[in-house]
Amino acid sequence: MVAVKHNWGGGARRAVFSPVDTRARVETVVRRLGDAIELGLLADGEQLPGESELAGQLGVSTVTLREALMALRQQGLVTTRRGRGGGSFVSLPEDPAEDRIKLRLAGWSTEELRDLGDHWAAVSGAAARLAAQRTGPDDLQPLRRTLEEFAAAEDPAARSRVYGRFHVELAAAAQSARLTREQVGLQTEVGALLCLVLGDDTYREEVAERHRAVISAVQDGAHDSARELAERCVRESTARLIALRLGL
Numbered sequence: 001m002v003a004v005k006h007n008w009g010g011g012a013r014r015a016v017f018s019p020v021d022t023r024a025r026v027e028t029v030v031r032r033l034g035d036a037i038e039l040g041l042l043a044d045g046e047q048l049p050g051e052s053e054l055a056g057q058l059g060v061s062t063v064t065l066r067e068a069l070m071a072l073r074q075q076g077l078v079t080t081r082r083g084r085g086g087g088s089f090v091s092l093p094e095d096p097a098e099d100r101i102k103l104r105l106a107g108w109s110t111e112e113l114r115d116l117g118d119h120w121a122a123v124s125g126a127a128a129r130l131a132a133q134r135t136g137p138d139d140l141q142p143l144r145r146t147l148e149e150f151a152a153a154e155d156p157a158a159r160s161r162v163y164g165r166f167h168v169e170l171a172a173a174a175q176s177a178r179l180t181r182e183q184v185g186l187q188t189e190v191g192a193l194l195c196l197v198l199g200d201d202t203y204r205e206e207v208a209e210r211h212r213a214v215i216s217a218v219q220d221g222a223h224d225s226a227r228e229l230a231e232r233c234v235r236e237s238t239a240r241l242i243a244l245r246l247g248l
Contacts, residue, residue, distance in 0.1 A: 011172025012041055012142070012165075015180035017049075019059030029058055029068035030075075032181075035188045037077045037090050039168060040161045044092035048078070051088075098156075098196070105193050105241065106248050113245060117238025120186050121231040123179060124167050128214055128230035130174035132223035142169045143215050151208045156195035159204055163237075164191040166211055170230065173218065190241075197240040207233065 016036040020028040036042045048054055055065040069088055072078040079091045108116075131139075146169050150162040164187035171180040198204055210233040217226035 011139070011175065012168050012180055012184075015172060015177045015184070016041055017054070017057040018177055018181075019057075025060050025064050026067045026071070029060060029065065030071045032058075032184075033068065033072060034075065034077050035184050037072075038093060038161075039164050039184060039187050039191065040092070041165060041168065041184070042090045044090055046090045048088045048090065101192055101196055102248065105196060105245055108193075108245060110242050110245055113238060113242050116186075116190060117235060117241075120167075120190060120238070121234040123182055123186060124170060124234050125227040125231040127167070127171040127174040127176070127179050127183065128218060129223045129227035130176060130179075131170060132218045132221050132226040134175050135173045135218060137219070139173050139175075140215060140219060143173060143211075143218075147208065147211050147215065150204075150211065153204075156199040157192075159198040160191050160194035163194055163198065163207065167230075167234075170214070170218075193241055194237060196244055197237065203240070207237075210236075 016032060020032055033042070033048075042048075049057065051062050051065055051069075055062045058065065060068075069078055069080070073080060076093060077091055078088050080086070080088050143166065146162055146166045150159060150166060153159040153162055168180060168183045168187060171183040174180075198207070210229060214226055214229045214233065217223075217229055
């Protein structure tokens, strides 16, 4: 496996490696890093910082970090190599089977999906509005790269992963670590489900156009328009999930 380094998504990555909550630290580290891996914020094959450095970034002891890395290895999200050139490396999980994801969707009621969508729309809308007020031209590069990757993604699982990353990067552009972490948590709930609706190429193109419109509004400083566009994109995706859930 070749170590991979990326320089995209600085704001989102800073949120991933910011200090964790003081409660249940092992579980919090596992959730934080695991969510980032499944969303693709940490790339497959990427080498994590050394134990001492990573523990310092997360504000935990090396013992806590080692326990968290052990749990991530058991989940198949991290592999460890010893010796020269060794360390801990990201291991992206295999794409989920569609039947398994449909069973997961069936576990949600339409009311729960609607509530999740409302929360997601509120977070993304607030992030877009703040990004339009705070961001500079250079801060939009991660969003543009993610949009290009989404437009080129072929399989539904990759599309859903990059779709989620777009909303995380939008929160990062708002320069809010708290909103970014909230968005990461939301995407781990809804992200896998979205592969059920993103297999449609026409809808993929529609989402890409909506994301382009969000970026344009943020760039122009049109904060109300940016918020409305981001919320509309989320609500449309949620409506499609609810329609699919009703058809199961």
